[in-house]
Amino acid sequence: MSTFPSLTSGAAFRRASPSRTLSSALGGASLLVLSAALPAVAEDAEGVVALDEIKVSGEARGLAPGPNLTVSTGAGSRLGLTPLETPASVDVVSGDVVRDRGQSSIAEAVTQNAAGFSFIGTPGNGFGAYSSRGFTGVNSVTTLYDGVRLYPGNGTVTFPFDTWTADRIEVLRGPASVLYGEGAIGGAINVIPKKPLTDARRNEARAVVGTDGQVGLAAGSAGPINERFAYSFDVAASRGDGWMDRGDYKNLAFSGALNWRPTDELSVTLSHDGGHNQPSRYFGTPLKGAGKVEKDWIGENYNVRDGVIRFNDNITQLKAEWTPNETVALRAVGYYVTSNRLWRNAEGYAWNPATGLIDRADGDWIAIKHEHEQIGARADATLRSELFGMANEATIGFDVNRFRFSRLNNSPYAGPGGDTSLPPTGFDPGEYGSTSRYDREYRATTTQYSLSFDDRLKLTDQLSLVAGLRYDHPEIDYRNLRTGAKANPTLDSISWRVGAVYEPVKNLAFYAQYSEAADPVNSLLSLTPAQSDFKLSKGRQVEAGVKQSLWDERFEWTLSAFYIEKKDLLARNPNDATVTQQVGQQSSRGVEASIGMELGHGWRIDANGTILDARYDDFIEGVFNPVTQKTDPVSRKGNTPNAVPEKLANVWATWRFAENWKAQAGLQYVGKTYTSASNDYKRPAYALVNAGLQWKPTGYATLDVRVKNLTDKTYAYAGGDSQWYFGAPRTAELALHLRF
Numbered sequence: 001m002s003t004f005p006s007l008t009s010g011a012a013f014r015r016a017s018p019s020r021t022l023s024s025a026l027g028g029a030s031l032l033v034l035s036a037a038l039p040a041v042a043e044d045a046e047g048v049v050a051l052d053e054i055k056v057s058g059e060a061r062g063l064a065p066g067p068n069l070t071v072s073t074g075a076g077s078r079l080g081l082t083p084l085e086t087p088a089s090v091d092v093v094s095g096d097v098v099r100d101r102g103q104s105s106i107a108e109a110v111t112q113n114a115a116g117f118s119f120i121g122t123p124g125n126g127f128g129a130y131s132s133r134g135f136t137g138v139n140s141v142t143t144l145y146d147g148v149r150l151y152p153g154n155g156t157v158t159f160p161f162d163t164w165t166a167d168r169i170e171v172l173r174g175p176a177s178v179l180y181g182e183g184a185i186g187g188a189i190n191v192i193p194k195k196p197l198t199d200a201r202r203n204e205a206r207a208v209v210g211t212d213g214q215v216g217l218a219a220g221s222a223g224p225i226n227e228r229f230a231y232s233f234d235v236a237a238s239r240g241d242g243w244m245d246r247g248d249y250k251n252l253a254f255s256g257a258l259n260w261r262p263t264d265e266l267s268v269t270l271s272h273d274g275g276h277n278q279p280s281r282y283f284g285t286p287l288k289g290a291g292k293v294e295k296d297w298i299g300e301n302y303n304v305r306d307g308v309i310r311f312n313d314n315i316t317q318l319k320a321e322w323t324p325n326e327t328v329a330l331r332a333v334g335y336y337v338t339s340n341r342l343w344r345n346a347e348g349y350a351w352n353p354a355t356g357l358i359d360r361a362d363g364d365w366i367a368i369k370h371e372h373e374q375i376g377a378r379a380d381a382t383l384r385s386e387l388f389g390m391a392n393e394a395t396i397g398f399d400v401n402r403f404r405f406s407r408l409n410n411s412p413y414a415g416p417g418g419d420t421s422l423p424p425t426g427f428d429p430g431e432y433g434s435t436s437r438y439d440r441e442y443r444a445t446t447t448q449y450s451l452s453f454d455d456r457l458k459l460t461d462q463l464s465l466v467a468g469l470r471y472d473h474p475e476i477d478y479r480n481l482r483t484g485a486k487a488n489p490t491l492d493s494i495s496w497r498v499g500a501v502y503e504p505v506k507n508l509a510f511y512a513q514y515s516e517a518a519d520p521v522n523s524l525l526s527l528t529p530a531q532s533d534f535k536l537s538k539g540r541q542v543e544a545g546v547k548q549s550l551w552d553e554r555f556e557w558t559l560s561a562f563y564i565e566k567k568d569l570l571a572r573n574p575n576d577a578t579v580t581q582q583v584g585q586q587s588s589r590g591v592e593a594s595i596g597m598e599l600g601h602g603w604r605i606d607a608n609g610t611i612l613d614a615r616y617d618d619f620i621e622g623v624f625n626p627v628t629q630k631t632d633p634v635s636r637k638g639n640t641p642n643a644v645p646e647k648l649a650n651v652w653a654t655w656r657f658a659e660n661w662k663a664q665a666g667l668q669y670v671g672k673t674y675t676s677a678s679n680d681y682k683r684p685a686y687a688l689v690n691a692g693l694q695w696k697p698t699g700y701a702t703l704d705v706r707v708k709n710l711t712d713k714t715y716a717y718a719g720g721d722s723q724w725y726f727g728a729p730r731t732a733e734l735a736l737h738l739r740f
Helices: 022-027 029-037 095-100 106-111
Strands: 040-043 049-051 089-094 117-119 129-131 143-144 166-173 187-191 202-210 212-226 229-240 249-260 264-276 307-327 328-346 350-352 357-359 365-387 388-408 439-458 461-480 493-505 508-519 537-550 555-573 576-600 602-620 620-625 629-633 648-660 660-668 686-693 701-708 717-718 723-726 730-740
Touching: 029 602, 089 095, 089 555, 095 166, 106 117, 106 129, 106 166, 106 187, 129 143, 202 229, 229 602, 576 620
Parallel strands: 143 187, 555 620
Antiparallel strands: 040 049, 089 166, 117 129, 166 187, 202 212, 202 730, 212 229, 229 249, 249 264, 264 307, 307 328, 328 365, 350 357, 365 388, 388 439, 439 461, 461 493, 493 508, 508 537, 537 555, 555 576, 576 602, 602 648, 620 629, 648 660, 660 686, 686 701, 701 730, 717 723
């Protein structure tokens, strides 16, 4: 059987043997600040370094909690390179580790494990929005599922959301347009589901109970059916009352696949994944004046009693992989994605100092439906050969897809269906009423094809060049069904990158890269006629760094520095605040570091941190002046973009203090963020502590007690100048996990 890695599934491994030479040890000299925690090093009379034995206890896992630098991944290229071989910042987050830490949502898994990501998800964007490297939103940080890009409709992505079905999460920091097309200037998140097992069996189940009425059940199974067929199936359901008033929620996530191997070289997989999600109908809490929080208001829910948020997503894929020999691999996949979404709520609230009441403005009684359909295919071929006597790997591929999007809403029928003003506490929220008539607002169809090329040339055993090139050709047909307005823009783009990786000793890599990317000013499916003449925003990045894996992968660390700039931003016209235009430039520069260490005696530490300087370099927008009743041009030069924290950090400590017992604790720090381009107000920084205690009474059962937000921190993670979204207070859960 061919040993060529499976680039589609990302499940292949490239585990290199550890280097215990003196040069490898010296490669980590920049981290001597941690030497007190590492095993002692001695040198004998002949100058040979001897390391104290490191004893590692615990379960064997496919992936460690840390950076996983020697694991083959598709996040940084289509060549199946490991993070050590990739001239970019790549994190591979294990699904087993995520679930072991009690991170039940994709947002928790990404922001508490990967460096440099913060969560800014709200009901309006489907809880799918992040900030990374100074850039925010579903266009700038792309989400994929098993390699399929999930295109935002009206700025919304609603899947995936549950971690039970995830085998791993691969994260690329920095521009990813060369891999996934326009957008992704801040990064990309690829959630890879569990796969059929051809040579092992997996049967597991989980039951969870917790505070605020939390109840959850999950089950999964995978294994061979016979010599040619294998399967996997996973399902998870949860519900609860929520931490705020009328905060009830429920959801269901599922994933299934059937694999057929007619020959050792050919593999065909049919899969279907999806989710039904009804999150808490919470649209945040109004502020009492300029950035002032009334704690008594935080647990209130100012939405109507009969508010609705409902997301239904499905994705079906048929994949084929053929590896006839060691030098050739062919892959093809066809996919069909649907997403149907519904909102019917009173969404906006503002404190009225004249009356002391909370106003629910007429225009914020909103009922919206999304109908989203995406069908596509992609194929690529990877060839291994020699070029002028040097080893070379190249992948040539194409993508073709067509997606249709319809937005329905109740405008111009929108209007208050209940009280428009409420006291801050002790109120009757009322009901939405009969203003829920829906009518189609617009329909957009986008046909897109893309061509891509990735290549790695090994100049020497230590030095490699890695390059990528992608051309995207989307054609958009936008029709406003109310006004008759039409738009048919074509937004061609070329993205590329070139980088080098130098590995002077085994598993110590220095790298540098330059890349150029394109970012749409709005979701391609939501470009209005007024925006059809806008061009794609252009971005470029310079990045350099170092990565190292030591001591049989028990100690891994990374360090990177980068500069990104993006031109042609979307801003309010200086002469008319109701109209947008493209202007100026924003940039970010920063440093990111991560580390994973097995310390011995049952201890392990995983940590990462980010320091950013994000700013508007040239940005003028129109601001309405209520005194003159005119729009004034205002420069935002030097200001920090809104929703961008400039300091981020995560630390996880695990201690196996006795046989079958484990304690762990995590700290997540998110720095202050400004709530608008004016930088008039900011959300404070916050630090969350999560902790857990685990007991294995038998070889097949695990019992976990977990507490999230242990210190009961009050914090806001998203929102504007007058309304913030707050996170949950202290919660606890008890989970039983069975493997059989």
